[in-house]
Amino acid sequence: xxxxxxxxxxxxxxxxxWSGAALPWLAATSAVLVAVGLYLTFFVVPPDYQQGDTVxxxxxHVPAAILGMGFYGAMTLSAxxxxxxxxxxxxxxxxxxxxxxxxxxxxxxxxxxxxxxxxWGTYWVWDARLTSxxxxxxxxxxxxxxxxxxxxxxxxxxxVSILTLVGAVNLxxxxxxxxxxxxxxxxxxxxxxGGSSIDSSMLYPLLEMxxxxxxxxxxxxxxAMRTEITRRRVRTLLxxxxxxxxxxxxxxAPVTRGAAPLPMGQAI
Amino acid sequence: xxxxxxxxxxxxxxxxxxxxLGALILNGWRDGRAQRRLLAELQDDRLGRP
Numbered sequence: 001x002x003x004x005x006x007x008x009x010x011x012x013x014x015x016x017x018w019s020g021a022a023l024p025w026l027a028a029t030s031a032v033l034v035a036v037g038l039y040l041t042f043f044v045v046p047p048d049y050q051q052g053d054t055v056x057x058x059x060x061h062v063p064a065a066i067l068g069m070g071f072y073g074a075m076t077l078s079a080x081x082x083x084x085x086x087x088x089x090x091x092x093x094x095x096x097x098x099x100x101x102x103x104x105x106x107x108x109x110x111x112x113x114x115x116x117x118x119x120w121g122t123y124w125v126w127d128a129r130l131t132s133x134x135x136x137x138x139x140x141x142x143x144x145x146x147x148x149x150x151x152x153x154x155x156x157x158x159x160v161s162i163l164t165l166v167g168a169v170n171l172x173x174x175x176x177x178x179x180x181x182x183x184x185x186x187x188x189x190x191x192x193x194g195g196s197s198i199d200s201s202m203l204y205p206l207l208e209m210x211x212x213x214x215x216x217x218x219x220x221x222x223x224a225m226r227t228e229i230t231r232r233r234v235r236t237l238l239x240x241x242x243x244x245x246x247x248x249x250x251x252x253a254p255v256t257r258g259a260a261p262l263p264m265g266q267a268i
Numbered sequence: 269x270x271x272x273x274x275x276x277x278x279x280x281x282x283x284x285x286x287x288x289l290g291a292l293i294l295n296g297w298r299d300g301r302a303q304r305r306l307l308a309e310l311q312d313d314r315l316g317r318p
Contacts, residue, residue, distance in 0.1 A: 054274045060285045110284050114280050234303055234310060
């Protein structure tokens with residue numbers, strides 16, 4: 001039953017129908033949640049006893065980091081879907097996710113850097129967590145470049161899937177870098193053994209922002225997938241149009257071939 | 269909202285995030301609209317509509 005439901009939802013035609021109906025609701029809900037999250041961040045959350053007001057940067061930095069990694073995780077699953085099952089929506093999903101994941105990773109890097117200057121005294125250190133996050137951003141850039149280099153979408157999808165799977169090794173490195181190496185970046189404070197180390201007055205607004213940004217990311221992803229499906233339909237129609245024009249030219253060609261060749265040097 | 273000498277770092281973070289996400293939303297919307305228009309034109313050509 002689940003397989004049948006999944007196949008039905010993932011069929012491009014069905015996908016366009018249900019995503020078209022869901023998008024306005026998702027966009028409105030994510031806008032409301034982002035507005036509530038920003039209100040909590042700036043008016044409800046108390047300053048941290050050590051970080052002061054710079055703790056407010058965490059309310060955009062942490063969700064961006066989670067989504068930067070989350071989108072790459074989703075792309076890895078899509079890569080498996082492309083290579084193993086050759087699912088028509090898998091590479092569409094992968095292609096649509098790359099720029100969104102790259103944008104969230106970039107936000108994470110820049111906001112982390114802006115937090116680091118007043119707290120660590122520097123914008124950047126070659127710390128394991130920071131460096132592995134930068135590597136993730138560079139992998140995203142490589143994937144986007146590869147998509148643009150190969151014109152045929154199915155060939156591009158296979159090449160990108162292999163690169164995505166190779167790059168997935170970076171995800172556990174990012175997650176556990178703060179445990180494996182002695183880093184300037186603080187260890188995990190939300191998902192850790194023994195529960196979160198953040199006070200509830202700061203934790204719940206942070207979780208609200210994570211939810212809001214996740215919903216925004218999902219909305220952008222669905223919209224980008226719809227555009228990608230339309231782009232592929234346009235490409236198919238353009239190829240058919242070119243084939244029709246080519247066939248028409250071939251029908252005319254025997255007449256010109258049968259005509260007497262023009263003598264050299266004569267004006268046409 | 270008084271963030272003292274941290275204000276520029278906080279404003280810079282949220283400003284940059286707003287800029288990137290705004291660009292992502294705008295680009296997605298414009299790209300979607302352009303592809304839909306192109307598809308409609310091609311389908312009209314195929315069906316021989318003016």
